[in-house]
Amino acid sequence: MTDTIQVGSYALKSRLLVGTGKYHNLDETGRAIEASGADVVTMAVRRTNLGQNPNEPNLLHVISPDRYTLLPNTAGCHTADAAVRTCRLARELLDGHNLVKLEVISKSRTLYPDVVETLSAARTLVDDGFEVMVYTSDDPLIAIELEAIGCVAVMPLGAPIGSGLGLQNPYNIREILDHLKVPVIVDAGVGTASDATVAMELGCEGVLMNTAIAEAKDPIKMACAMRLAVESGRLAYEAGRIPRKRYAGASSPETGLIE
Amino acid sequence: MQISVNGETERIEPQSLERYLSNKSLLGHRIAVERNGDIVPKSQFSDVILEDGDVLEIVHAVGGG
Numbered sequence: 001m002t003d004t005i006q007v008g009s010y011a012l013k014s015r016l017l018v019g020t021g022k023y024h025n026l027d028e029t030g031r032a033i034e035a036s037g038a039d040v041v042t043m044a045v046r047r048t049n050l051g052q053n054p055n056e057p058n059l060l061h062v063i064s065p066d067r068y069t070l071l072p073n074t075a076g077c078h079t080a081d082a083a084v085r086t087c088r089l090a091r092e093l094l095d096g097h098n099l100v101k102l103e104v105i106s107k108s109r110t111l112y113p114d115v116v117e118t119l120s121a122a123r124t125l126v127d128d129g130f131e132v133m134v135y136t137s138d139d140p141l142i143a144i145e146l147e148a149i150g151c152v153a154v155m156p157l158g159a160p161i162g163s164g165l166g167l168q169n170p171y172n173i174r175e176i177l178d179h180l181k182v183p184v185i186v187d188a189g190v191g192t193a194s195d196a197t198v199a200m201e202l203g204c205e206g207v208l209m210n211t212a213i214a215e216a217k218d219p220i221k222m223a224c225a226m227r228l229a230v231e232s233g234r235l236a237y238e239a240g241r242i243p244r245k246r247y248a249g250a251s252s253p254e255t256g257l258i259e
Numbered sequence: 260m261q262i263s264v265n266g267e268t269e270r271i272e273p274q275s276l277e278r279y280l281s282n283k284s285l286l287g288h289r290i291a292v293e294r295n296g297d298i299v300p301k302s303q304f305s306d307v308i309l310e311d312g313d314v315l316e317i318v319h320a321v322g323g324g
Contacts, residue, residue, distance in 0.1 A: 019324025029322060044323025047265040047316065048290055050283050059320045060289050075323050085293065089318050092298050093291035161324070210324025 003234075005205050007183055008131035008152030010069055010099060012039045015200065016230040017071070017185065019210025020063060023219065030062040032213055035223035041068045042101055042210070044075050045090050070094055071133065073101040078114065080104060080121035087125055100125065101155075101187075101208075103135035111161045115142045119149070126150040135187050138172040140179060147180050154180055155208060158199060159189025162211040166195035170202055177203045193222075193229035200233025201241070260311035277304040280317075290319050 004011045017040040023029040033041055041063050063070065072090030074083035087100045102125060104117040113136050125132050126149055133153040134146050143154045156176055159165035166189060167173060177184050183205035190196050190209045199207050207230055216222035261270050271279065276299060280286045292299045293316040299307055309315075 020322035021324040023322060026322075042324055043320045045291075045318045046321045048285065048319045050264065050267075050285075050317070058289060059322055070320075072320070073323050085296070085316075088298050089291045089293055089316070092300065093289060093318065093320060208324075214324075 005183055007040075007133065008099065010040075010131070012069065012206075014039045014227075014230075015206040015234055016196070016227055017042070017187075017206055017208040018213060018223070018226075019208070020059060021210050022214035026057050026059065026062045028219060029059070032219040032223045033063060033068070035220045035227070036213065037227040039069050040071050040208075042071045042073050042208070044073055045086050045093065065094060065097070069099065070097060071099055071101045074103050074121075075105070077104055078107055078117070080117040080124065083117070083121040084124050084128075087130055088128075091130070098129060099131045099133065099152075101133050101135060102151075105135075105161075113137050113157070115139065118142075119145060122146055122149045122151055133185070138169050138176065140172060140175045143176040143184070144179050147182050151182065153183045153185055153205075155185045155187035157188040158186045158195065161188045163189055164191030164195075164212060165189055166191050167198050167202075170198065173199070173202055173204065190226075193225040196226055196229040197233035197236070200230055201237050203237050206230070260309075262309055262311070262313040262315060264315045265317055271309065274309060275305055276307040276309055276315075279309060280304060285317065288319070290317055292317050 005015055014037050016036055016038050018036045018038040019042045020029050074086045077083040083104050102121055104114045105111045106114045122132055122134055132151045134151045135155045136142055138156040146154050158167040185206040185208055186199040186204050187208040190212045196207045213219050213222045261268055295314050
């Protein structure tokens, strides 16, 4: 497909955005990301183990910043302050690259977004010159507020992170789409290809996923499936589906039948 | 003197941040450093002299979603 998705100052060719967590090794990570066709690849920022072998392979060797648009996340941050510090470290780590995925999550078993801290961090980061793609709940009012703050993409969850439950509240996602001008990207909750397609058929600009690919029995094959699912859903959205009807409508002519 | 690095306390002789990172074989690797809550740009590693009580965070990129 030739269409692009504009996220802040970035023009992206793929509507599938993928994570790099939970793979067995870096080789598998690299092959799955390649098979997914994604431009945007998320990564996390963690303390360096000071005793480690300095020649140990690094994620950035496999996922080159020259080839992919890296999207550092603030996963694991439970406060606005921790998320802001993590983003600033990421910007330094990536030589000034200012696109970040903001997520401030609760400590509960749902890992549900802490929207109070998220709103606070978003304001600070936008003021500091970051282009913020923000993970949030599927609450339309919060989504509208995050856009007003200046986030370049709003990314409501389809279902809790890593749950694979698929879109649990398509009506809220639809409502968010009706109000926002910045791209709406479903982030989290996708379990299999059809879940991604459903999100795209609703009119989402993209889908971000990690676990559904990384923990599939064959991650490379699932990465291909997700690429096709996202393309397929987008095409179906653009093509415009037929209305749902209660009763049948014959596909073959009802005249000219033999007697 | 004593500093804290990634949550662990460490006794070191007074030295520049560049020297410290070099001794840890981290210089030249893709890392980022925060000192007492502020980012230290790579270009300033040699200018920063570590002081007693400094709190450093040294990070790198890992897989994540």
